[in-house]
Amino acid sequence: xxxxxxxxxxxxxxxxxxxxxxxxxxxxxxxxxxxxxxxxxxxxxxxxxxxxxxxxxxxxxxxxxxxxxxxxxxxxxxxxxxxxxxxxxxxxxxxxxxxxxxxxxxxxxxxxxxxxxxxxxxxxxxxxxxxxxxxxxxxxxxxxxxxxxxxxxxxxxxxxxxxxxxxxxxxxxxxxxxxxxxxxxxxxxxxxxxxxxxxxxxxxxxxxxxxxxxxxxxxxxxxxxxxxxxxxxxxxxxxxxxxxxxxxxxxxxxxxxxxxxxxxxxxxxxx
Amino acid sequence: xxxxxxxxxxxxxxxxxxxxxxxxxxxxxxxxxxxxxxxxxxxxxxxxxxxxxxxxxxxxxxxxxxxxxxxxxxxxxxxxxxxxxxxxxxxxxxxxxxxxxxxxxxxxxxxxxxxxxxxxxxxxxxxxxxxxxxxxxxxxxxxxxxxxxxxxxxxxxxxxxxxxxxxxxxxxxxxxxxxxxxxxxxxxxxxxxxxxxxxxxxxxxxxxxxxxxxxxxxxxxxxxxxxxxxxxxxxxxxxxxxxxxxxxxxxxxxx
Numbered sequence: 001x002x003x004x005x006x007x008x009x010x011x012x013x014x015x016x017x018x019x020x021x022x023x024x025x026x027x028x029x030x031x032x033x034x035x036x037x038x039x040x041x042x043x044x045x046x047x048x049x050x051x052x053x054x055x056x057x058x059x060x061x062x063x064x065x066x067x068x069x070x071x072x073x074x075x076x077x078x079x080x081x082x083x084x085x086x087x088x089x090x091x092x093x094x095x096x097x098x099x100x101x102x103x104x105x106x107x108x109x110x111x112x113x114x115x116x117x118x119x120x121x122x123x124x125x126x127x128x129x130x131x132x133x134x135x136x137x138x139x140x141x142x143x144x145x146x147x148x149x150x151x152x153x154x155x156x157x158x159x160x161x162x163x164x165x166x167x168x169x170x171x172x173x174x175x176x177x178x179x180x181x182x183x184x185x186x187x188x189x190x191x192x193x194x195x196x197x198x199x200x201x202x203x204x205x206x207x208x209x210x211x212x213x214x215x216x217x218x219x220x221x222x223x224x225x226x227x228x229x230x231x232x233x234x235x236x237x238x239x240x241x242x243x244x245x246x247x248x249x250x251x252x253x254x255x256x257x258x259x260x261x262x263x264x265x266x267x268x269x270x271x
Numbered sequence: 272x273x274x275x276x277x278x279x280x281x282x283x284x285x286x287x288x289x290x291x292x293x294x295x296x297x298x299x300x301x302x303x304x305x306x307x308x309x310x311x312x313x314x315x316x317x318x319x320x321x322x323x324x325x326x327x328x329x330x331x332x333x334x335x336x337x338x339x340x341x342x343x344x345x346x347x348x349x350x351x352x353x354x355x356x357x358x359x360x361x362x363x364x365x366x367x368x369x370x371x372x373x374x375x376x377x378x379x380x381x382x383x384x385x386x387x388x389x390x391x392x393x394x395x396x397x398x399x400x401x402x403x404x405x406x407x408x409x410x411x412x413x414x415x416x417x418x419x420x421x422x423x424x425x426x427x428x429x430x431x432x433x434x435x436x437x438x439x440x441x442x443x444x445x446x447x448x449x450x451x452x453x454x455x456x457x458x459x460x461x462x463x464x465x466x467x468x469x470x471x472x473x474x475x476x477x478x479x480x481x482x483x484x485x486x487x488x489x490x491x492x493x494x495x496x497x498x499x500x501x502x503x504x505x506x507x508x509x510x511x512x513x514x515x516x517x518x519x520x521x522x523x524x525x526x
Contacts, residue, residue: 005387008388008390009385009387011385012381012384015385016374016378016382019378020374023373091371094368094371096369098335098367099382099383099430102333102358102361103358104355105355106355110386256335256337
């Protein structure tokens with residue numbers, strides 16, 4: 001296969017994901033409504049209750065609304081990653097997964113292309129959310145809207161890879177709701193998305209330790225720092241490390257020789 | 272010494288050679304030491320009841336999962352070692368519908384073309400050609416959701432042929448279709464063998480789809496019980512019809 005062939009395959013996968021995304025308008029709306037409810041309702045309510053002291057990357061006191069913006073951005077990416085994995089499970093049930101997997105391209109390349117496609121699709125959702133937040137009065141450093149892009153890409157890839165890995169383990173679409181409950185909500189709440197880790201530590205050292213092992217925490221912190229034009233090397237390294245682990249797991253799971261997917265029987269009357 | 276070009280397809284090689292292929296799922300043997308040779312440019316029927324192992328065999332040949340033992344060669348390319356070259360020779364019509372219902376016929380075919388890395392111009396031309404060939408050129412922009420079962424199958428055949436494969440696998444391609452659609456699809460695929468020299472491996476449990484001259488492989492409970500032209504199989508077991516021969520062979524009553 002020529003380099004051009006690889007490129008066309010990649011473009012085809014991104015294009016198809018984009019088409020599905022455009023057709024599922026409700027997916028776009030719900031991806032936006034969810035963080036906006038947190039921002040308009042939850043954050044507004046807690047603004048006066050929760051005070052956030054000056055901690056890096058902030059150089060002054062900030063309102064709680066502003067504090068949870070990075071967490072809500074990561075939430076969009078988390079749901080997007082899970083949505084991509086839902087799409088993989090749907091494809092498997094609908095049979096179109098077979099079309100993907102019987103491509104002559106290496107399977108790792110197909111999975112990485114899917115992953116990149118999902119990450120790219122999360123970007124417009126995030127910027128629309130940031131636009132609405134700006135209209136609501138949450139103004140971030142202007143350059144931060146640009147400097148955050150590498151963190152968004154890295155965290156989007158990491159959370160998407162987690163979704164891919166999960167999709168290889170889910171046998172039926174119906175099982176997915178349970179995974180959403182057992183993955184998304186614990187990841188979101190046991191992280192620095194809603195409250196700084198030092199506050200968590202004050203309340204519960206155990207919960208603090210859980211948060212410190214949660215990949216979502218590092219995605220949130222990487223985004224938080226880069227939104228304020230600062231670079232948190234440790235968070236970026238952790239996100240990259242989790243990306244390697246999740247993606248490696250997903251590639252192994254989708255390997256026809258030894259993966260979990262090999263044990264997932266796809267329908268049909270024949271054996 | 273001249274090094275042979277691995278991309279050149281040799282006419283003397285079988286289109287599909289399966290050797291000592293065994294596979295278990297959840298501890299149950301689905302395929303047991305299967306040996307199959309499908310000669311090039313022939314219509315070959317893989318005949319077996321539901322549960323015989325046809326779909327598993329196709330899943331292994333398409334590398335959806337890898338065989339635990341044995342080897343599979345597609346035009347000489349070993350599937351495990353040269354999967355890209357082997358799969359590029361292959362077109363597949365799956366038993367389970369494998370089109371995206373929310374995309375149009377055109378979009379489904381574009382996606383397939385991209386997965387095979389086809390140049391845009393070639394893809395555009397081949398999509399138009401194949402949709403015209405299966406009589407759906409006017410429906411290219413319709414979503415698959417609105418297609419009848421027969422139309423969707425024709426789109427799947429068009430898609431399977433888009434990248435000009437030399438071996439077409441059809442897994443129960445006519446199941447669930449009305450008599451007219453079945454006949455049309457059978458005629459179309461048989462025509463491809465005659466006119467293009469395509470090799471077809473046609474898995475079915477419908478004995479009336481087999482013609483006397485068809486090379487026929489009888490697969491039963493994961494084992495190949497017989498293979499050869501249908502008329503020879505009938506004669507060999509002293510049966511009056513393929514239906515009778517199939518019953519005798521699978522019930523262990525062959526002469």
